[in-house]
Amino acid sequence: MTEGAMRAIESLDEVLAGYDALFCDVWGVVHDGVASHAAAVSALTGARRAGKRVVLLTNSPRLAGGVERQIAALGVTRDSFDAIVTSGDATRALIEAGSRRVLHIGPERDLDIFDGLGLQLEDETGAEAIVCTGLFDDRTEDPETYRPLLERCAGRGLPMICANPDLVVHIGDQLIPCAGAVAAVYASIGGTVHLAGKPHAPIYDVARRVVGEGARVLCIGDGLMTDVLGAVNHGADCLFISHGIHRDELVEVIGDPILLSAELLARGVHARYVMPALR
Structure with missing residues (x-):
């Protein structure tokens, strides 16, 4: 992973070729607790059609089965992911x-x-x-x-x-x-x-078993101290979703990848790519 200014991208498709698998955050990226984000679901479905393994990696305390039922009710389709790994699973x-x-x-x-x-x-x-x-x-x-x-x-x-x-x-x-x-x-x-959840090792260890140790992984998420730090700790590239949980806090730098990168580095983290919302 290279530190420095993040590359702003318009579509997940732009960077898929460099990876075998995606570890994607759920709440704030795939849904907002009320409804799914249709563009995000579509992007993940497209990644799977392109042969990528998609693991939804969530800090939910529920077990995977409970999360699957929850997100299905919000409109997240089953063809958008291969597996769900939760903090609850790793915590058990x-x-x-x-x-x-x-x-x-x-x-x-x-x-x-x-x-x-x-x-x-x-x-x-x-x-x-x-x-x-x-x-x-x-x-x-x-x-x-x-x-x-x-x-x-x-x-x-x-x-x-x-x-x-x-x-x-x-x-x-x-x-x-x-x-x-x-x-x-x-x-x-x-x-x-x-x-045990993000950014700590146990949840990534469980997810790695799903995709294989040698897989090139792109982590996707909106949490600096969970998703982004977890990717850094795991040695994986990260796509930071900038208009998620930190959208108000980072409002002054959110539109400039150079300033945003500097802000992340000041907090001890860095990401390779940035986009406002997954699509």
């Missing part, structure tokens, strides 16, 4: 290796992450570890809501496994906090946090 191995007595922080819809692991879900007094998949109610709470609970857990030395390293996600035009924001609070007060 961390959960399985830990304590059997777990405090779950997150909504009930995420409980399938524990299926078949033989765990006992506890309140904070009986737990020996925390698994955080999100906030109980991400529309009315924020991560600071959990500080008193987290301080008590940190005082007991409970490790936390975070099933979704993302800090926030767009649902339509609204920013919603994710499990990573709760984990950040826990880390700030001295709690131990273990992560």
